[in-house]
């Protein structure tokens with residue numbers, strides 16, 4: 001008998017609070033025989049009786065585990081924070097297994113929440129990922145952007161931002177958005193130099209907005 005391999009479901013689980021998990025995400029997670037989760041997301045869906053595998057930092061190792069469980073005909077569900085379309089395992093998974101073998105359930109991104117808190121739209125925002133290593137973007141790449149969102153929180157990303165922001169020129173406002181949707185949520189306006197002086201949550205987004213863009 002040949003086993004039917006199921007599509008891998010990649011589920012966006014929002015920025016942290018349970019209220020920001022969509023019903024579609026919850027329904028998809030409930031189908032899991034195997035849940036691939038980061039430590040942060042492991043507390044979600046405690047009632048789901050599935051094998052739980054830590055997505056950890058070894059991407060190739062995680063992909064091999066997904067392949068082996070899928071070969072057994074089991075339903076693999078990968079939980080991603082926020083939306084899977086930003087800095088998640090979704091792209092490595094889709095590259096390895098193919099789009100036809102994956103289904104992506106979108107989630108509410110921490111970036112959406114950060115812009116919503118400031119009452120700004122984000123159709124023209126430049127998103128810079130600095131959460132795992134320093135970005136490749138130079139000051140020249142970013143100087144003309146009216147809105148920049150840096151995924152940060154790592155000490156290195158804060159140092160990078162503190163060094164880079166003054167090179168963008170005058171007239172920027174900097175908002176540090178931490179622990180969005182969670183009980184410790186904090187949004188504060190800071191100066192670039194503050195980023196290396198103050199204590200910052202590892203869940204943080206730095207929004208850099210040209211003054212005239214603020215409502």
Ligand SMILES: C[S@@+](CC[C@H](N)C(=O)[O-])C[C@H]1O[C@@H](n2cnc3c(N)ncnc32)[C@H](O)[C@@H]1O
Pocket residue numbers: 014015016080081082083084085086087088108109110111131150151152153154177178179180181182202203204205
């Ligand atoms: C690996 S990226 C994942 C982003 C995610 N896919 C999204 O759409 O929000 C992790 C980064 O997202 C940001 N982040 C995630 N949750 C957050 C929260 N609740 N508050 C502030 N930033 C958050 C932080 O910059 C963190 O370093």
